[in-house]
Amino acid sequence: MKPLIPTRWQKIPLALAIASVVFLVLMGGLLLFNQAQGKVAGLVQSTELVRLHDELRQRPQDEALKQRIRKLDLQLRQNSFTELRIAHNGTHAMIFVAGLFLASAHLARRQRRKLPNPLAWGPRQPAEERQAMLKTQYAVAALFGVAAAAAVGASLHAVRLPAPVTAALPVAVRFPTAAELQKNWPAFRGFDGSGYREVSAIPATWNVQSGHGIRWKTEVPLPGMSSPIRWTNALFLTGANASSNVVYRFDADSGTLVWAAALRRSASAGPEPKVMDDTGLAAPTPVTDGQRVYVIFANADVAALDFSGKQLWICNLGPMENIYGHSASLALYQDRLLVQLDQGEGNSKLVALNAGNGQELWRVPRPINGSWASPIVAEVAGQAQLITCGQPWVISYNPLDGTERWRVTGLDSSELAPSPICLSNTVIACNPDGNALAIRATGSGDVTTNQIIWKTDSGTPGVPSPASDGQRLYFLTVGGQLSCLNPATGQAKWTHEFEGEYYASPVIAGNRVVIVTRKGVANVVENADEFCELGKSELGEDCNATPVPAPQGLYLRGGKHLFFLSDL
Amino acid sequence: MRVAVAKGEFMNRRNFLSGGLRGSLLLTLGGVLGAVTGKAKARNTVWQIDPWKCTMCGRCATECVLELSAVKCVHTFDMCGYCQLCTGYFEPDPNKLNTAAENQLCPTGALVRSFIEDPYYEYTINEPLCVGCAKCVKGCTMFGNGSLHLQIRHDRCLNCNECSIARACPADAIHRMPADHPYQFKSRERKT
Numbered sequence: 001m002k003p004l005i006p007t008r009w010q011k012i013p014l015a016l017a018i019a020s021v022v023f024l025v026l027m028g029g030l031l032l033f034n035q036a037q038g039k040v041a042g043l044v045q046s047t048e049l050v051r052l053h054d055e056l057r058q059r060p061q062d063e064a065l066k067q068r069i070r071k072l073d074l075q076l077r078q079n080s081f082t083e084l085r086i087a088h089n090g091t092h093a094m095i096f097v098a099g100l101f102l103a104s105a106h107l108a109r110r111q112r113r114k115l116p117n118p119l120a121w122g123p124r125q126p127a128e129e130r131q132a133m134l135k136t137q138y139a140v141a142a143l144f145g146v147a148a149a150a151a152v153g154a155s156l157h158a159v160r161l162p163a164p165v166t167a168a169l170p171v172a173v174r175f176p177t178a179a180e181l182q183k184n185w186p187a188f189r190g191f192d193g194s195g196y197r198e199v200s201a202i203p204a205t206w207n208v209q210s211g212h213g214i215r216w217k218t219e220v221p222l223p224g225m226s227s228p229i230r231w232t233n234a235l236f237l238t239g240a241n242a243s244s245n246v247v248y249r250f251d252a253d254s255g256t257l258v259w260a261a262a263l264r265r266s267a268s269a270g271p272e273p274k275v276m277d278d279t280g281l282a283a284p285t286p287v288t289d290g291q292r293v294y295v296i297f298a299n300a301d302v303a304a305l306d307f308s309g310k311q312l313w314i315c316n317l318g319p320m321e322n323i324y325g326h327s328a329s330l331a332l333y334q335d336r337l338l339v340q341l342d343q344g345e346g347n348s349k350l351v352a353l354n355a356g357n358g359q360e361l362w363r364v365p366r367p368i369n370g371s372w373a374s375p376i377v378a379e380v381a382g383q384a385q386l387i388t389c390g391q392p393w394v395i396s397y398n399p400l401d402g403t404e405r406w407r408v409t410g411l412d413s414s415e416l417a418p419s420p421i422c423l424s425n426t427v428i429a430c431n432p433d434g435n436a437l438a439i440r441a442t443g444s445g446d447v448t449t450n451q452i453i454w455k456t457d458s459g460t461p462g463v464p465s466p467a468s469d470g471q472r473l474y475f476l477t478v479g480g481q482l483s484c485l486n487p488a489t490g491q492a493k494w495t496h497e498f499e500g501e502y503y504a505s506p507v508i509a510g511n512r513v514v515i516v517t518r519k520g521v522a523n524v525v526e527n528a529d530e531f532c533e534l535g536k537s538e539l540g541e542d543c544n545a546t547p548v549p550a551p552q553g554l555y556l557r558g559g560k561h562l563f564f565l566s567d568l
Numbered sequence: 569m570r571v572a573v574a575k576g577e578f579m580n581r582r583n584f585l586s587g588g589l590r591g592s593l594l595l596t597l598g599g600v601l602g603a604v605t606g607k608a609k610a611r612n613t614v615w616q617i618d619p620w621k622c623t624m625c626g627r628c629a630t631e632c633v634l635e636l637s638a639v640k641c642v643h644t645f646d647m648c649g650y651c652q653l654c655t656g657y658f659e660p661d662p663n664k665l666n667t668a669a670e671n672q673l674c675p676t677g678a679l680v681r682s683f684i685e686d687p688y689y690e691y692t693i694n695e696p697l698c699v700g701c702a703k704c705v706k707g708c709t710m711f712g713n714g715s716l717h718l719q720i721r722h723d724r725c726l727n728c729n730e731c732s733i734a735r736a737c738p739a740d741a742i743h744r745m746p747a748d749h750p751y752q753f754k755s756r757e758r759k760t
Contacts, residue, residue: 044629
């Protein structure tokens with residue numbers, strides 16, 4: 001008979017079981033801690049390493065800094081791979097020790113088992129015991145049967161996975177009509193990029209001090225070179241500083257700031273790029289389809305907001321390496337948001353994003369050095385064309401899939417800022433300090449030799465884009481030479497020299513043409529075959545943004561304020 | 569003609585043709601049923617990344633249930649430009665074009681750069697070191713021709729019923745593929 005009191009050797013299983021439990025608790029805690037650290041997150045998301053890399057770009061010769069990076073890099077790798085080894089080996093050790101615990105606990109329990117007490121059973125007959133045993137067997141069999149039936153039933157039905165969590169949002173189902181686009185001013189220099197509105201009651205003169213001709217004036221909190229866009233009574237603007245990119249909506253009738261939406265930065269956004277003061281962090285003009293407004297900033301964050309200011313999506317197309325800072329505005333065709341990113345040789349591209357959810361639809365590299373011109377979308381002979389300018393090519397693409405339609409060489413300037421315009425089937429592209437080209441936009445392939453209609457070197461603009469109502473074409477140089485040309489022949493009808501420096505593009509509002517200097521001096525001239533100056537006024541602050549003509553007047557963004565100029 | 573089929577019984581042409589027709593119909597019916605059953609049987613599928621949808625967010629490295637993610641970088645060599653300044657290998661604006669830690673994008677040194685001939689270099693992946701962080705993929709896709717991309721490796725993937733990376737993927741780039749075609753590699757033919 002076994003002794004009831006365990007000997008020293010028989011205490012070993014109990015000691016092993018206790019030791020196993022202690023080990024399992026400690027190792028489990030360590031593994032949980034490891035898991036909470038995020039496995040390789042410390043290695044791949046080290047902000048310290050990113051900061052040191054940025055410092056190295058500032059001080060490329062700093063050998064001590066290089067050593068610090070190498071040391072930190074090695075330390076991060078060692079930490080992460082040690083944690084992975086601990087997790088791997090620890091899991092195996094836990095499985096082994098759990099087995100050891102079960103075996104030792106079983107042994108320990110057997111040795112500490114008490115002798116059965118027959119009196120505790122009470123009086124039982126053998127037949128009753130047999131019946132109880134049978135009931136137990138039936139119950140177990142029934143349980144197995146139910147479990148088996150449930151397993152068979154479950155296997156006959158396909159498992160449906162829950163829908164994955166995605167950032168996708170409903171895609172726009174309705175595109176704005178041509179009439180809606182013409183009625184509003186949805187993009188930089190209007191819906192077609194021509195800078196022309198047929199009917200507009202803009203004043204010839206105004207006075208900021210007396211308020212004459214000023215319907216309203218509202219302060220814009222953050223600076224930006226971008227121009228306003230308008231959709232019915234909503235006026236959108238962008239502004240930015242080093243810490244935030246902000247989209248503003250103003251009421252077009254009263255000038256009230258309806259909302260200001262600071263964008264939540266894209267997770268993949270890099271450090272803020274270095275830009276020139278003349279470009280700033282919010283130079284590109286937004287675009288709207290009447291349901292959402294789309295914006296891009298100097299750090300390559302592209303975002304969509306609804307008209308209530310809710311941010312729908314954001315993505316980053318950076319890093320940006322444009323030497324002056326990014327200034328090309330966005331274009332929109334149906335559900336495709338088109339982004340021209342000319343960042344330098346070998347780093348220029350055209351990207352189309354799904355306007356509904358920001359996912360990339362296509363991307364094509366461009367054989368272009370850096371440029372600052374905005375793309376336009378034009379309908380030529382029933383086909384949509386996305387027309388772009390950059391040294392040395394004017395290239396037309398199919399906005400649906402990015403395939404090239406035609407290209408023309410001849411833009412030799414390395415600082416190409418004027419955007420193209422398209423009149424009927426003719427594209428006009430400007431080469432600063434060189435020729436302006438009129439191109440027949442119906443060819444295919446390289447059409448440099450056979451589709452140039454005319455060239456002129458008379459008053460070709462350097463920064464402002466051309467404007468045209470189809471009858472007359474206006475060029476404005478940075479130095480203030482305003483030329484009116486015949487768009488069919490390129491012959492100048494008249495030329496006039498104004499004083500001042502001009503970055504804002506001219507706009508045509510009915511029978512008036514408006515130009516504004518960088519110091520905010522505006523001239524209004526008649527849109528006619530003979531030069532006739534109608535008025536000259538001062539805004540009282542800087543101005544680099546292109547004016548926006550509306551039926552009731554003219555919206556103008558100054559350095560600090562947004563103005564609505566109207567005689568009505 | 570009459571054929572003796574058993575003692576006292578003969579098969580004439582009419583019986584032979586009608587019997588043959590019935591047999592053919594039964595065979596056809598059986599074939600159709602077999603084909604339908606075969607089609608109805610669920611195909612085995614596995615998880616895979618669509619490299620054209622992938623936005624290189626880096627979550628594959630941290631969201632997988634495995635200690636070291638089942639997602640790893642793969643390289644389509646016929647797309648690679650064998651560049652001296654590989655934007656998947658080097659930090660943006662690198663200090664020098666060498667293998668020092670301050671110049672490399674890969675946090676684990678899994679991308680190996682080998683000299684071929686001036687000015688070409690070959691880039692291979694040391695797979696045990698790759699954690700699937702997509703830093704090289706992002707560099708290559710943004711500024712190169714996108715020959716580096718991510719794939720789920722089926723020698724590591726547990727093929728979970730609900731893939732934790734798929735749930736976290738912001739681009740919905742992870743989807744089920746037939747197990748007999750478990751990979752989706754990039755190629756020169758552009759996909760829109």
